[in-house]
Amino acid sequence: MTTDGMLALHTLRRGVPGSLPLVVLHGFPVDHRMWLDVTDLLPGERTVLAPDLPGFGTSPSGPDVAVAVGADPAVASVDVMADGVAATLRAAGVERAVVAGLSMGGYVALSMVERHRDLVAGLGLVDTKATADDDDARARRLAIARQVLADKRVEAVYGMRTSVLGPTNRVARPDLVERMSEWIRDQGPSAVAWAQEAMAARPDRTELLATYDGPSLVVVGEEDEIAPVDVARGMSYKLPDSDLVIVPRAGHMTSIESPQPVASGLSRLLRRAEAAGS
Ligand code: MLT
Structure with a gap:
């Protein structure tokens, strides 16, 4: 556990020094492990860095990260996650990287485009959206946040072990349900509550998409x-230089349901980002 408000930063692969690294941001309510299958399929020369977002995995809590980045510890925010990722990368000597996020990780990647654009040499948006929650979705999140804190356990989000998978894999891949179960049970109720509050408060960043002129990739499971x-x-249409990958027979967790097309898209994105920077 880090104690200085920096996030736990996992080096999933150590590549050739000087090549552009890939930073992968995980979804809710799991941790960096949901990227391992994709990382295994990436070319060996790439460094892949995977932070655990505030409170998840072995990272310090949201309020601790907020204090470290100079934000209000009483306010849960996706921007605190983004500032924490940026500070952690800079502390590790990373000034520029391709940043890819799945779902909640995508909300964080978009916040990084807004707040730390100099870091983002290429943008990967995987199974995510740029819009804010509507009132019903926001109310559901806040109810879940209250529930997990009252229960002192994460049972209220345990259903996500299946709901994030596509209908095909919910039946065909009990191994994935098992992995999701394990990863969800490893997270604490305060992390789950803080992230739900943060996601409920996130702004609509649809208009930001058209302003990002670096290379981008949008990945989505067809289910x-x-x-x-x-x-x-819609996101791919708005991004000026975007590649769209639709993954057959996969749901919301393409990184574990069908890692090969995700890895291929990210490999192309790394090459495009390097070409754009040269
Ligand atoms: C995720 O996979 O990160 C979640 O579906 C994000 C969300 O709840 O909006």
Whole structure:
């Protein structure tokens, strides 16, 4: 556990010094491990860094990270996650990277585009959206936050072990349900509550997409019920230099349901970002 408000930063792969690193941001309510299958398929010369977002995995809590980045510890925010990632990368000597996030990680990546654009040499948006929550979704999140804190356990989000998978894999891949179960049970109720409050408060960043002129990648599972294909097409249309990958027979967790197309898209994105920077 880090004690200075810096996030736990896992080096999933150590590549050739000087090549552009890839930073992968995990979804809710799990941790960096949801990127391991994709990392295994990336070319060996790439460094891959995976922070655990505040409170998840072995990272310090949201309020601790907020204090470290000079924000109000009483306010949960996706921007605190983004500032924490940026500070952690800079402390590790990373000044520029391709940043890819899945779902909640995508909300953080978009916040980084807004707040730390100099760091973002390429943008990967995986099974995510740029819009804010509507009132019903916000109320559901805040109810879950209250519930997990009252229960002192994460049972209220345990259903996500199946709901994040596509209908095909919910039945065909009990191994994935098992992995999701293990990862969800490893997280604490205060992390889950803080992240729900942070996501409930996130702004609409749709208009930001058109302002990002670096290379970008949008990935979506064709069976994603949380951030569906139409949403991904809309984001890809708005991004000036975007590659869209629709992953067959996968839901909201493409990184574990079908890692090969995700890895191929990210490899292309790294090459495009390097070409754009040269
Ligand atoms: C995730 O996978 O990170 C969640 O679906 C994000 C969310 O709840 O909006």
